[in-house]
Amino acid sequence: xxxxxxxxxxxxxxxxxxxxxxxxxxxxxxxxxxxxxxxxxxxxxxxxxxxxxxxxxxxxxxxxxxxxxxxxxxxxxxxxxxxxxxxxxxxxxxxxxxxxxxxxxxxxxxxxxxxxxxxxxxxxxxxxxxxxxxxxxxxxxxxxxxxxxxxxxxxxxxxxxxxxxxxxxxxxxxxxxxxxxxxxxxxxx
Numbered sequence: 001x002x003x004x005x006x007x008x009x010x011x012x013x014x015x016x017x018x019x020x021x022x023x024x025x026x027x028x029x030x031x032x033x034x035x036x037x038x039x040x041x042x043x044x045x046x047x048x049x050x051x052x053x054x055x056x057x058x059x060x061x062x063x064x065x066x067x068x069x070x071x072x073x074x075x076x077x078x079x080x081x082x083x084x085x086x087x088x089x090x091x092x093x094x095x096x097x098x099x100x101x102x103x104x105x106x107x108x109x110x111x112x113x114x115x116x117x118x119x120x121x122x123x124x125x126x127x128x129x130x131x132x133x134x135x136x137x138x139x140x141x142x143x144x145x146x147x148x149x150x151x152x153x154x155x156x157x158x159x160x161x162x163x164x165x166x167x168x169x170x171x172x173x174x175x176x177x178x179x180x181x182x183x184x185x186x187x188x189x
Contacts, residue, residue: 099167126180154170
């Protein structure tokens with residue numbers, strides 16, 4: 001027979017085990033989502049809040065320290081997973097990290113020269129704009145958004161077809177364009 005504190009620790013640790021059965025870095029499994037690029041964001045948010053409600057470290061305040069640490073680590077993984085899956089670029093990178101592709105090698109290969117020239121031209125246009133050019137900045141932001149949407153569509157198609165090299169190139173395009181879009185937004189404030 002287990003001593004009372006050991007039995008309590010075992011019972012309470014068993015509360016954590018079902019949700020923690022997915023490895024910490026298996027974010028799709030953690031949030032019970034299919035491992036695809038297009039996700040149900042509402043389902044992700046619901047799952048995120050349900051996990052935090054159930055396993056928030058405050059709920060384990062009176063429990064043994066090992067359980068408090070497990071709950072804190074689990075919530076940190078939940079928060080990281082939510083942050084990764086909520087962002088298109090991070091989710092794309094995460095999907096690629098699970099695929100049979102060497103991301104470092106793919107990054108060295110870079111993007112196509114046509115895209116690179118387009119991105120450079122967009123950046124130069126943005127940098128040459130004056131703060132008072134509100135309409136021009138908004139038009140440029142819309143143009144960048146269209147390029148970004150195209151890169152997202154191409155990424156999704158490539159992952160669906162398991163063309164990982166193409167997917168990696170489109171992910172890099174998404175990276176460039178998301179930074180450019182953020183610069184356009186910051187400049188419009």
